[in-house]
Amino acid sequence: MPKDQNFIEEVLLDYKEGMDYVSEQLPRLTRKYHAFTEVCFAKGKLQTKDKQLMALAISVVMNDDYCMVYHTKMCVDEGATEAEILEAVGVAAAFRAGPSLSQAATLIRDAIEAFEKEQDSSSSDN
Incomplete structure (x- = not known):
């Protein structure tokens, strides 16, 4: 809503x-x-609009409500279209989900293996 x-x-x-x-x-x-x-945020090698889109994406990843609203306004003020804004937010969503998947693929997998070895070791000791 x-x-x-x-x-x-x-x-x-x-x-x-x-x-x-x-x-x-x-x-x-x-x-x-x-x-x-x-x-x-001044124009440099990157346009100000692009910097605002980056800031918006970062604010989404950081879950910062104030910055999300502020940088959405700044994106609109800099001429960003709704499609550009939503694409930046999509990249943020992918980035926010990425660490969870990375952890599952590495740390969680390693922890499962370690705990299973520990469990197998304690089972064979009985």
Whole structure:
């Protein structure tokens, strides 16, 4: 079920108010942080839209609601289409699932083998 417009606006407002508070408490840090991120998202070898799509995908992997909403807005503002946004989210979903499958293919498999050997060893001791 899609979130209504008010929810999305509330998320953005909550983020802004929170950042305003942190900026009042830690002005030097937040100025430096904003300067850093401004440079990171500026057009370079990659277009700003591509950087925003990357940030959106990362926010999905990190499960960061505020960044998902913020970077979706930034993607739209940079001219990303719905298809581009959803493709970036698809890559994020694949990446998020990948570590689980990798662990199953390696660590979990190794643990099963170790526990089965341990079980066989203790069975033969009886």
